[in-house]
Structure formats: C-alpha cells, structure tokens
Ligand code: UGA
C-alpha cells in the first residue's frame with residue numbers, strides 16, 4: 073500500500089512542478105508599473121487610447137496623484153531670449169507634471185519662440201499679447217498683460233473640466249534661476265505658499281519672517297511697507313484659489329514696480345493665511361538673477377555672414 077502511494081506521488085510530481093513553473097513565468101510577465109508619460113510639446117494633451125497600465129491602482133503611479141504645476145512665463149524678444157528660454161526649459165523638463173505657459177510680449181507669436189516650444193520636450197502652451205506702447209517705459213511694471221493672459225487661459229481651460237483639478241500656479245520670469253527642490257515645495261500649496269528669494273531687493277535675499285509656522289513679517293531692504301514684501305518668484309497659488317477668485321488680475325491702474333505682487337496677493341489672500349515653505353522660509357531655492365545686457369558693439373549693420381543663424 074505504502075509503495076503504491078509513493079509511486080503515484082512520483083508520477084504526479086513532475087506535472088505539479090511543470091504547473092508551478094508555468095504559473096511563475098506568467099506572473100513575471102504581468103505589466104510593470106507605468107513609467108511617467110510626459111507629453112512632449114503641444115498643449116500637453118494626451119490623446120489616443122490609454123494603455124492598460126494607465127488603469128493600474130494609484131499607488132503604482134505616484135505621479136498621477138501630483139497636482140500639475142502651471143508656470144506662467146512672460147517673455148520678450150531680445151538677444152538673450154533664446155538662451156534664457158533654453159536654461160528655463162532645461163530646468164522645467166526635469167519637473168514632473170509641469171505645464172509651461174509661455175506668454176510672448178508681442179502682437180503675434182514669433183517664429184523663434186514657436187520653434188523653441190515645438191522642441192522644448194515638455195507640455196507647453198504658447199500665448200501672446202503685446203504690452204501697449206504707453207506702458208513700455210522705464211519705471212513702469214513689466215509683464216502685466218502677459219501674466220493676465222496666462223491667468224485667463226488657465227481659468228478658461230478649467231471652466232470646462234470637471235473638478236477636482238489639483239494644480240498650483242506660479243509666475244516664473246524667464247531670467248530667474250530655479251532649483252528643482254523649489255517645485256517639490258510649491259507642489260503642496262493648499263492656498264498660497266511663500267518662500268525666500270535670493271539676490272533681490274538690494275540684499276542677498278528677502279524672506280518672509282516666520283513664527284510658530286505663520287508669516288509674521290518680512291526681512292527686506294526695500295520698501296518694507298509693502299503689504300506682501302515679496303518678489304514675483306517668491307509665491308505660488310493653488311488653482312482652486314485662482315478659480316474661486318475669477319476677478320483677481322494684475323492691474324495697470326495705479327500700479328508701481330514692486331507693488332504688483334502685493335496688489336495681486338491682497339485680492340486672494342491675507343498675510344495670516346500664507347503657508348511658509350522651504351523649511352519655514354530659511355532656505356533660498358530661487359534666485360532673482362538678471363542677465364547682463366549683451367554687448368553687440370561689433371555686430372555689423374547689414375548681414376555679412378554667408379548663412380542665417382538663429383541665436
Ligand atoms: C522684477 C520682478 O522680479 C518682476 O516679476 C516684475 O515684473 C518686474 O520687476 C517689474 O518691474 O515689473 P526684473 O528682473 O526687474 O523683475 O524684470 P524682468 O526680468 O526684466 O521682467 C520680468 C518678466 O517680464 C520677464 O520674464 C521678462 O521676460 C518679461 N518682460 C519684460 C516682458 O514680457 N516684456 C518686457 O517689455 C519686459
């Protein structure tokens with residue numbers, strides 16, 4: 073009896089092993105968690121059928137839970153424009169779920185920026201609006217119309233999308249320098265978040281002064297009487313706040329340079345409500361760098377080279 077059982081066992085054993093091996097191969101072929109698909113250029117839309125992996129549970133796609141960061145960048149034609157945009161794109165390309173809203177200060181989209189956007193390798197929206205001639209004077213605030221065009225685009229796009237639409241907006245001038253850590257910090261903005269800015273206001277840095285996790289004042293060397301003594305590069309706003317304050321815009325009327333930030337922020341928040349980032353505003357993660365005006369003293373009046381090169 074015992075030997076009969078044993079022989080049966082030996083007979084079955086290879087089959088059991090084969091079944092186990094086949095099952096194992098099958099499970100190792102199961103789809104891997106989807107890698108982050110980041111649309112390259114053009115509106116950032118992702119048409120076409122969704123791959124099966126896109127339906128994987130959320131914990132497999134950590135990026136899916138990330139709010140989109142919308143960066144509004146005003147830009148204008150000048151010899152250093154392409155260099156500035158190149159530096160900016162090289163930074164933004166490394167940030168997950170970033171949508172770049174480039175707004176040209178021009179009557180039409182330029183060829184240079186259009187070509188640049190097409191090859192930028194990140195989701196981009198390319199807008200344009202000219203600054204009226206009467207506002208193109210030293211001593212007047214810059215990029216008012218362009219930032220408003222970016223805001224209008226954001227509001228219009230999201231009117232037609234179902235909630236929730238987690239998103240964060242910030243204003244990224246084309247000549248500043250942004251660390252990648254800055255984007256991690258601003259991504260968790262609930263309403264309006266703030267942080268220090270380097271190389272601004274005639275000091276090495278300006279920063280919100282924080283006590284017990286709340287902003288209680290400003291460390292600044294310039295116009296300390298500003299309600300929000302902060303540079304444009306020093307704050308981010310949640311998309312919800314932008315959508316729930318549809319009239320909040322940058323104003324030309326009565327606006328002075330350095331007051332645009334305060335004029336805008338007081339329409340949507342209070343100092344008490346601000347969320348300090350960057351380790352309670354003790355780390356500089358963005359610098360208000362300004363590019364030197366380029367020396368073109370030896371540039372010929374008429375085109376002399378045998379080729380035409382975009383610079
Ligand atoms: C400071 C602030 O950091 C800016 O956010 C603010 O707009 C500006 O002052 C102001 O006076 O209004 P600053 O370095 O002096 O910045 O300004 P720029 O970097 O020359 O200009 C700010 C942004 O506006 C840049 O992205 C620039 O490309 C754009 N810009 C500038 C235009 O679109 N058109 C212009 O004629 C000039």
Ligand code: MN
Pocket residue numbers: 245247248360361362
């Ligand atoms: Mn600047």
